Amino acid sequence: MEYGKILIGSISYAIKAKRLLAREGITANVVKETDKTEGCSNGLSFSERDAYRVTAILSQAGIGFKMREADR
Amino acid sequence: MIYLDNAATTFPKPAEVKRAVADCIEKIGGNPGRGAHALSLVAAETVYDARCEIADFLGVPDPSSIVFTPNATYALNLALYTRVERGDHILISDQEHNAVLRPVARLQKDGIADYSVFSGQGDVLANLKKGETKETAILICNPISNVTGDRLPVREIAAYSKARGFYLIIDGSQWIGHGTPDRTVTHLADAIAVPGHKALYGIQGSGFLYLKNATNCNPFICGGSGSESANPEMPPYLPDRYEAGTLSTPAIASLAAGIRFLRARDPDLIAERERLLVRYAREKLSDIPGIILYGNENAASSVLSFRESLRSPEETARRLDKIGIAVRAGLHCAPLIHRRLGTFPEGTVRISFGAFNTANDVDKLVSSLREMKQY
Numbered sequence: 001m002e003y004g005k006i007l008i009g010s011i012s013y014a015i016k017a018k019r020l021l022a023r024e025g026i027t028a029n030v031v032k033e034t035d036k037t038e039g040c041s042n043g044l045s046f047s048e049r050d051a052y053r054v055t056a057i058l059s060q061a062g063i064g065f066k067m068r069e070a071d072r
Numbered sequence: 073m074i075y076l077d078n079a080a081t082t083f084p085k086p087a088e089v090k091r092a093v094a095d096c097i098e099k100i101g102g103n104p105g106r107g108a109h110a111l112s113l114v115a116a117e118t119v120y121d122a123r124c125e126i127a128d129f130l131g132v133p134d135p136s137s138i139v140f141t142p143n144a145t146y147a148l149n150l151a152l153y154t155r156v157e158r159g160d161h162i163l164i165s166d167q168e169h170n171a172v173l174r175p176v177a178r179l180q181k182d183g184i185a186d187y188s189v190f191s192g193q194g195d196v197l198a199n200l201k202k203g204e205t206k207e208t209a210i211l212i213c214n215p216i217s218n219v220t221g222d223r224l225p226v227r228e229i230a231a232y233s234k235a236r237g238f239y240l241i242i243d244g245s246q247w248i249g250h251g252t253p254d255r256t257v258t259h260l261a262d263a264i265a266v267p268g269h270k271a272l273y274g275i276q277g278s279g280f281l282y283l284k285n286a287t288n289c290n291p292f293i294c295g296g297s298g299s300e301s302a303n304p305e306m307p308p309y310l311p312d313r314y315e316a317g318t319l320s321t322p323a324i325a326s327l328a329a330g331i332r333f334l335r336a337r338d339p340d341l342i343a344e345r346e347r348l349l350v351r352y353a354r355e356k357l358s359d360i361p362g363i364i365l366y367g368n369e370n371a372a373s374s375v376l377s378f379r380e381s382l383r384s385p386e387e388t389a390r391r392l393d394k395i396g397i398a399v400r401a402g403l404h405c406a407p408l409i410h411r412r413l414g415t416f417p418e419g420t421v422r423i424s425f426g427a428f429n430t431a432n433d434v435d436k437l438v439s440s441l442r443e444m445k446q447y
Contacts, residue, residue: 009299011299012135064309
């Protein structure tokens with residue numbers, strides 16, 4: 001299964017985003033990743049097929065994020 | 073022991089608060105926001121849940137605007153130091169605690185800002201306006217005195233502050249938790265500092281600062297935040313920008329449990345009971361010859377100050393402690409109001425009620441004071 005990942009930064013916003021997505025029926029898990037410029041970052045992992053909806057929902061909610069490439 | 077010192081810290085703590093702390097220590101052992109393992113994530117969710125609980129209690133929209141601190145003193149310093157600029161003038165009331173007076177006095181001593189004090193007696197808004205200058209930028213206000221229980225007209229102060237463009241910092245130490253927070257004030261305030269261990273029934277070491285909008289302010293303390301670690305500066309977003317170092321998950325869990333305890337029992341009902349106890353105590357104490365009472369007799373709060381005319385407050389408190397009644401004596405870290413009351417420097421004896429006090433506690437206090445008069 002392919003997974004999409006986004007970096008959010010703050011653990012508070014990562015949890016907020018996770019719960020927001022859950023209300024929309026999207027399962028996402030909080031992960032810790034390394035951002036090339038900023039170092040440690042909290043983010044979300046989710047099914048790649050949900051990627052479009054994830055970005056749309058979070059953008060609409062005003063939660064900033066950066067995309068990561070899909071993992072297999 | 074009959075505990076009448078709830079304005080210092082509430083005791084006992086509700087069973088659900090004790091359970092929340094124990095559960096946290098036994099089961100939620102990770103560092104919130106620092107790792108990605110299960111224990112760290114559960115701790116992070118516990119902290120986030122507490123932010124949501126607090127934001128909802130205050131009636132503010134964003135849980136990320138809740139910055140956790142070890143106590144209200146830290147929160148007040150954080151609110152002030154992230155905002156003050158060189159040349160600012162700060163207005164404070166004469167009800168303020170040293171948690172406000174000392175940092176503003178320090179800013180004045182260091183030549184960064186100066187301050188004026190307005191009286192909380194009489195026409196308070198007029199007093200406030202008299203102290204205003206062209207450089208007034210920050211207004212700090214303690215809605216309920218920790219010495220007398222007297223209330224400032226905080227809605228009017230908040231509205232005036234908003235109209236004048238002041239940065240309004242509220243010291244919520246004796247206010248938040250005593251009844252449902254006034255939404256008019258919580259929406260107008262720029263910052264509200266709150267201890268978790270007083271009327272919110274959390275444990276000592278818990279507290280928070282509500283910051284309406286402060287992402288561009290200087291951090292008060294710098295250190296690890298669990299995010300953007302490659303950046304030598306603190307992150308630009310709330311709450312991370314103002315939360316350096318490991319948070320105390322047990323303390324934060326206790327704070328959330330304390331709020332749930334209040335909400336399950338109706339904070340307005342608890343506050344009304346406390347007010348009735350103060351009224352009852354005032355009535356009974358006024359019947360004892362030689363007892364001097366302080367503050368507005370119509371003040372609607374949980375705090376009452378008095379003195380025995382022939383004994384120092386410390387001596388009264390010491391004698392009461394010997395028979396198992398806990399009160400506080402002295403200046404209560406609030407010297408300004410004692411100067412106004414004429415009780416400086418000895419101060420007063422303060423009794424303060426909480427959710428677990430009863431009229432029997434007042435009866436015992438009164439009978440003890442009557443007996444003490446004979447010796």
